[in-house]
Amino acid sequence: MSNQSERLFAEAQQHLVGGVNSAVRAFRSVGGTPVFMRRGSGAWIEDVDGKQYVDYVLSYGPLAIGHAHPKVVSAIAETAASGTSFGAPTELETELALRVKSLMPAIERIRMVNSGTEACMSAVRLARGYTGRDRILKFRGNYHGHVDALLVEAGSGVLTLGIPGSPGVPASVTETTLTAPFNDIEGVKALFAEYGDSIAAVLVEPVAGNMNCVPARPDFLAGLRALCDESGALLVFDEVMSGFRAALGGAQAHYGIHPDLTCLGKVIGGGLPVGALGGRAEVMEYLAPSGPVYQAGTLSGNPLAMASGLATLNELAKPDVHANAEAWTARLLAGMQERARAAGVPLLTHQVGTMFGVFFTDAERVERFEDVAECDAERFVRFFHGMLEAGVYLAPSAFEAGFVSTAHDDVALSHTLDAAERVFADL
Numbered sequence: 482m483s484n485q486s487e488r489l490f491a492e493a494q495q496h497l498v499g500g501v502n503s504a505v506r507a508f509r510s511v512g513g514t515p516v517f518m519r520r521g522s523g524a525w526i527e528d529v530d531g532k533q534y535v536d537y538v539l540s541y542g543p544l545a546i547g548h549a550h551p552k553v554v555s556a557i558a559e560t561a562a563s564g565t566s567f568g569a570p571t572e573l574e575t576e577l578a579l580r581v582k583s584l585m586p587a588i589e590r591i592r593m594v595n596s597g598t599e600a601c602m603s604a605v606r607l608a609r610g611y612t613g614r615d616r617i618l619k620f621r622g623n624y625h626g627h628v629d630a631l632l633v634e635a636g637s638g639v640l641t642l643g644i645p646g647s648p649g650v651p652a653s654v655t656e657t658t659l660t661a662p663f664n665d666i667e668g669v670k671a672l673f674a675e676y677g678d679s680i681a682a683v684l685v686e687p688v689a690g691n692m693n694c695v696p697a698r699p700d701f702l703a704g705l706r707a708l709c710d711e712s713g714a715l716l717v718f719d720e721v722m723s724g725f726r727a728a729l730g731g732a733q734a735h736y737g738i739h740p741d742l743t744c745l746g747k748v749i750g751g752g753l754p755v756g757a758l759g760g761r762a763e764v765m766e767y768l769a770p771s772g773p774v775y776q777a778g779t780l781s782g783n784p785l786a787m788a789s790g791l792a793t794l795n796e797l798a799k800p801d802v803h804a805n806a807e808a809w810t811a812r813l814l815a816g817m818q819e820r821a822r823a824a825g826v827p828l829l830t831h832q833v834g835t836m837f838g839v840f841f842t843d844a845e846r847v848e849r850f851e852d853v854a855e856c857d858a859e860r861f862v863r864f865f866h867g868m869l870e871a872g873v874y875l876a877p878s879a880f881e882a883g884f885v886s887t888a889h890d891d892v893a894l895s896h897t898l899d900a901a902e903r904v905f906a907d908l
């Protein structure tokens with residue numbers, strides 16, 4: 482298919498592990514050669530052979546206002562011209578903090594970091610330091626970055642104690658990690674009944690985006706909030722993906738539930754490496770230098786990254802901008818449903834804000850990791866390759882969410898739906 486990509490990938494594999502710098506990019510679960518990209522503009526990306534694609538990956542979420550938005554490009558260029566890093570405070574850090582706080586009122590204090598992984602890692606340490614407890618609870622199929630204590634593969638059953646999900650993670654590091662099925666409040670109640678007074682934090686993706694796109698049931702999140710309040714554990718929303726997407730104010734605005742701590746990443750950097758941890762002042766002030774829990778970063782709050790994130794959020798927060806992208810996402814999914822129905826392909830879709838999921842299943846509901854795993858994986862692979870061939874770029878895994886930007890327009894919509902119509906006919 483793409484000669485240049487095949488050549489570049491063969492060369493990359495001699496030097497980079499697996500030819501990539503992040504595992505899912507390697508196309509292992511769909512087969513074939515990863516497509517090398519050379520530029521992006523708005524909703525479109527272009528590969529090294531000059532082929533164009535409507536992009537629904539958007540760098541796995543960050544590009545909420547599309548590729549190379551002029552405001553972002555000029556903010557980065559202007560900032561860079563005055564120096565790229567100081568290791569001293571800059572005004573941009575406070576400006577981005579203020580913007581985030583205006584969108585997420587549960588955040589009273591914030592600490593900028595460099596990735597979502599770092600935000601989640603620091604959230605765990607802070608929650609343990611603040612509560613003086615060691616256990617943390619996470620959900621099967623939720624992903625919180627490659628943090629040792631959070632790389633836990635839940636076995637079947639509710640009372641699964643942490644078994645490391647990767648070689649290199651000592652069992653001693655994960656034995657304080659409890660796991661429960663997503664969207665199953667009874668399972669969580671059972672764990673709290675047994676371990677409640679030793680649980681420091683419950684970490685949850687309020688809209689799960691790493692097992693395709695699966696929103697939490699509202700009663701599930703309300704139940705977690707109540708259990709945390711009763712037991713003194715902190716409720717941590719991992720909004721690295723759902724932040725500024727599930728709603729402008731994130732999943733916490735969508736559901737109307739305030740977490741104690743929020744992990745951010747992806748959109749907050751607008752395509753540059755940024756993560757953040759924010760929350761109640763009383764808890765956040767436990768971090769160094771105000772409090773005893775150590776946390777630091779040479780490039781944290783980096784001016785280029787702050788400028789990129791600020792330009793992105795300022796644009797996204799303009800009246801109707803995010804709402805229009807949400808409405809566009811609904812039109813996309815309605816169009817896909819219609820074409821799948823016409824072709825006799827059973828398709829279920831989820832949408833929360835500008836995140837979406839498509840599932841090849843005739844099930845009526847997909848609520849847990851087990852439901853996602855039961856979908857037709859082989860059909861997804863054919864759909865993925867068909868769409869790629871037709872110029873629509875989706876994530877190369879049935880366990881990734883899809884993303885829409887404010888740059889997706891009518892041209893991108895009809896291109897995508899025409900492609901879907903042809904591909905569904907061959908499924």
Ligand SMILES: *Cc1c(COP(=O)(O)O)cnc(C)c1O
Nearest residue numbers: 596597598624625626721722746
């Ligand atoms: C992407 C992601 C992370 C990890 O962020 P990185 O920037 O890749 O380290 C953590 N949590 C969730 C929910 C994510 O989607």
